[in-house]
Amino acid sequence: MIRKKVPLAQIIACAPIRIRWWYGWGIHLTPYGWLYNVSGLDAVAITLRNGRKFALGTDDPRGLVAAIRRSSSAE
Numbered sequence: 001m002i003r004k005k006v007p008l009a010q011i012i013a014c015a016p017i018r019i020r021w022w023y024g025w026g027i028h029l030t031p032y033g034w035l036y037n038v039s040g041l042d043a044v045a046i047t048l049r050n051g052r053k054f055a056l057g058t059d060d061p062r063g064l065v066a067a068i069r070r071s072s073s074a075e
Contacts, residue, residue, distance in 0.1 A: 016061035
């Protein structure tokens with residue numbers, strides 16, 4: 001299995017995004033950085049303190065952003 005762990009303290013920004021249909025499911029390199037997607041077109045773009053970016057596919061992007069912001073210092 002592929003795993004990625006990111007301490008919440010490393011997240012400086014996150015925002016809901018809509019990804020293009022052609023990125024599909026799975027792991028892909030996109031303009032948002034690496035995309036980890038298992039369903040749908042909704043995702044959350046995340047920026048880390050070191051400047052790296054990635055996106056997580058989710059059915060509830062607003063809920064995920066709210067949870068990240070409650071638990072970290074992300075804007």
